[in-house]
Amino acid sequence: MADTIESAAEVLTRLPIIRKPRSGLAVAPNMPDYEAARRAFSWEAARRELDGLPGGRGLNIAHEAVDRHLHAGLGSKIAMRWLGKEGSRRALTYRELAEASNRFANLLARLGVGKGERVFALLGRVPELYVAALGSFKAGCVFCPLFSAFGPEPVRARLEIGDARVLVTNAALYQRKVAAARLALPGLRHVLLVPETGVQETRQAMPAGAIDLAEALADSSGAFAIPPTEPEDPALLHFTSGTTGRPKGALHVHAAVVAHHITGRLALDLHAEDIFWCTADPGWVTGTSYGLIAPLTNGVTMVVDEGDFDAERWYRVLAEERVSVWYTAPTAVRMMIRAGDEMARRYDLKPLRFMASVGEPLNPEAVEWGRTALGRPFHDNWWQTETGGIMIANFLAMDIKPGSMGRALPGIEAAIVRRAPGGAIQVIDAPDEQGELALRPGWPSMFRAYVNEAERYAKCFSGGWYLTGDLARRDADGYYWFVGRADDVIKTSGHLIGPFEVESVLMEHPAVAEAGVIGKPDPMAFEVIKAFVTLKSGHSPSEELKRSILAHARKRLGAAIAPKEMEFKPNLPKTRSGKIMRRLLKARELGLPEGDISALERDP
Numbered sequence: 344m345a346d347t348i349e350s351a352a353e354v355l356t357r358l359p360i361i362r363k364p365r366s367g368l369a370v371a372p373n374m375p376d377y378e379a380a381r382r383a384f385s386w387e388a389a390r391r392e393l394d395g396l397p398g399g400r401g402l403n404i405a406h407e408a409v410d411r412h413l414h415a416g417l418g419s420k421i422a423m424r425w426l427g428k429e430g431s432r433r434a435l436t437y438r439e440l441a442e443a444s445n446r447f448a449n450l451l452a453r454l455g456v457g458k459g460e461r462v463f464a465l466l467g468r469v470p471e472l473y474v475a476a477l478g479s480f481k482a483g484c485v486f487c488p489l490f491s492a493f494g495p496e497p498v499r500a501r502l503e504i505g506d507a508r509v510l511v512t513n514a515a516l517y518q519r520k521v522a523a524a525r526l527a528l529p530g531l532r533h534v535l536l537v538p539e540t541g542v543q544e545t546r547q548a549m550p551a552g553a554i555d556l557a558e559a560l561a562d563s564s565g566a567f568a569i570p571p572t573e574p575e576d577p578a579l580l581h582f583t584s585g586t587t588g589r590p591k592g593a594l595h596v597h598a599a600v601v602a603h604h605i606t607g608r609l610a611l612d613l614h615a616e617d618i619f620w621c622t623a624d625p626g627w628v629t630g631t632s633y634g635l636i637a638p639l640t641n642g643v644t645m646v647v648d649e650g651d652f653d654a655e656r657w658y659r660v661l662a663e664e665r666v667s668v669w670y671t672a673p674t675a676v677r678m679m680i681r682a683g684d685e686m687a688r689r690y691d692l693k694p695l696r697f698m699a700s701v702g703e704p705l706n707p708e709a710v711e712w713g714r715t716a717l718g719r720p721f722h723d724n725w726w727q728t729e730t731g732g733i734m735i736a737n738f739l740a741m742d743i744k745p746g747s748m749g750r751a752l753p754g755i756e757a758a759i760v761r762r763a764p765g766g767a768i769q770v771i772d773a774p775d776e777q778g779e780l781a782l783r784p785g786w787p788s789m790f791r792a793y794v795n796e797a798e799r800y801a802k803c804f805s806g807g808w809y810l811t812g813d814l815a816r817r818d819a820d821g822y823y824w825f826v827g828r829a830d831d832v833i834k835t836s837g838h839l840i841g842p843f844e845v846e847s848v849l850m851e852h853p854a855v856a857e858a859g860v861i862g863k864p865d866p867m868a869f870e871v872i873k874a875f876v877t878l879k880s881g882h883s884p885s886e887e888l889k890r891s892i893l894a895h896a897r898k899r900l901g902a903a904i905a906p907k908e909m910e911f912k913p914n915l916p917k918t919r920s921g922k923i924m925r926r927l928l929k930a931r932e933l934g935l936p937e938g939d940i941s942a943l944e945r946d947p
């Protein structure tokens with residue numbers, strides 16, 4: 344194996360440690376002392392923070408998220424502030440959410456849809472999506488949200504793989520994305536249609552056999568007793584982002600709610616008084632674990648914005664809704680950086696006390712930008728569709744090392760491992776060594792299957808570890824540093840290079856907004872690095888700028904590792920969940936087959 348790069352750690356640790364806040368916090372952190380919390384933590388105790396179904400009849404996500412707050416007298420508290428993309432708004436109390444989801448559960452029962460059957464949603468971020476999710480949990484069904492922007496083929500494939508019994512969508516999405524494939528989906532028995540937002544006057548034509556959800560809910564009772572659900576009963580099906588290849592359907596159980604709840608409390612520091620905004624769409628696991636379940640179990644008021652990303656709109660939402668805890672993704676942070684600091688200065692973000700990010704490595708530059716432009720740093724955290732919840736995080740009461748994903752959640756045993764030639768798993772205890780990030784199985788939100796892919800699931804586990812497919816290092820203080828996905832690592836001139844460190848260096852250049860790097864085959868160096876770069880507003884591509892960016896990279900990384908080639912792009916190809924698809928940059932560069940691009944956001 345070639346050497347790992349020695350410069351990597353220096354590259355990512357250039358920015359000073361951001362010391363944990365020692366005083367002056369408006370709200371006392373839920374976890375004031377990481378070490379103490381780690382020592383005291385047990386999953387049993389975390390489970391006891393929740394109720395369980397009345398009468399000891401098991402555990403149900405929707406009960407913990409909504410119904411139990413009614414018993415605690417919080418029925419009239421606003422659970423969700425919904426912001427329509429055209430400017431309308433709606434507020435739903437915990438009681439209203441409980442009743443609406445009861446109606447949905449009663450409707451499923453009336454339709455004869457039983458325990459374990461799959462209810463899919465193909466909807467924008469409208470209240471009905473959240474009601475359908477909660478109602479499905481109550482009915483013991485498995486809920487599977489899809490991005491509404493998926494094209495017909497990705498929709499069909501997921502409905503088929505997931506054996507969808509029910510689909511909740513609207514007439515326009517149905518016609519455009521499902522109708523043509525309907526005959527090929529005999530298992531899909533019921534299509535429930537919600538009105539399209541912004542299309543009030545003329546009612547959309549109802550496809551034959553479809554059910555008008557609003558009418559059907561009005562005909563259903565608002566009272567529902569959740570039948571027993573066991574902690575191990577399946578509850579959620581999430582397709583992975585498809586960054587590295589064909590998306591996998593990860594199945595989660597009701598017990599996952601314990602992890603959602605506790606990570607919301609410890610990693611996002613949710614307090615009942617918070618106004619919380621998770622910007623992710625539920626079509627991506629983050630938008631369900633943290634855009635629906637964790638905020639509700641923690642009894643906060645959550646903001647749901649139907650609109651798509653727009654820097655100005657997002658600042659307005661943060662300011663006008665007085666958001667106090669904000670959870671977003673590096674792609675959004677980079678787009679906000681791109682929009683310029685002046686825009687940030689126009690908004691009053693005083694109530695915002697905690698900002699977190701997930702989904703991709705968060706470049707040190709972006710952490711620092713949060714501090715200088717928004718007045719507080721971003722807290723990066725790491726997890727996957729498969730882990731169901733946050734596993735590694737920069738917690739509030741912890742020093743931040745910009746560029747690090749943070750430390751393992753209390754209750755989570757993480758390790759850096761290598762596969763020995765015979766296949767045995769070897770744990771690397773020494774600090775700063777690169778290897779695969781592994782987790783000790785047993786936390787409640789761990790996926791229980793890849794649907795229809797038992798072998799692929801089994802391959803994720805070895806030697807008592809769950810192997811994540813991500814490469815990382817752990818430093819002497821227990822902080823994890825992302826190196827790259829095992830598939831993305833570049834081998835050049837005897838060095839193994841994670842794209843993250845090279846991209847982070849490129850982003851230090853004042854003109855660079857985003858960067859994606861790939862390895863290109865080279866007869867001398869095995870691979871050379873090619874960079875694709877988008878620019879911040881106010882900069883335009885030129886040969887001179889290219890030279891300046893490449894020179895900066897050479898200075899920081901050394902000639903052996905720095906990109907040899909560079910191309911400006913107006914946008915980089917991304918998944919629907921906002922991740923740079925390096926494999927697609929590479930396939931296009933080399934003229935290779937593009938592979939599964941069902942999750943591609945748009946073609947830049």
Ligand code: ATP
Binds near residue numbers: 583589
């Ligand atoms: P697929 O598995 O289909 O290729 P995906 O891995 O992108 O898609 P997700 O489950 O949405 O699907 O993403 C999890 C992955 O995202 C992680 O394995 C990791 O590679 C990356 N990731 C998430 N958070 C971070 C982070 N904070 N830093 C670095 N990488 C992260």
Ligand code: MG
Binds near residue numbers: 583584587812
């Ligand atoms: Mg993955």
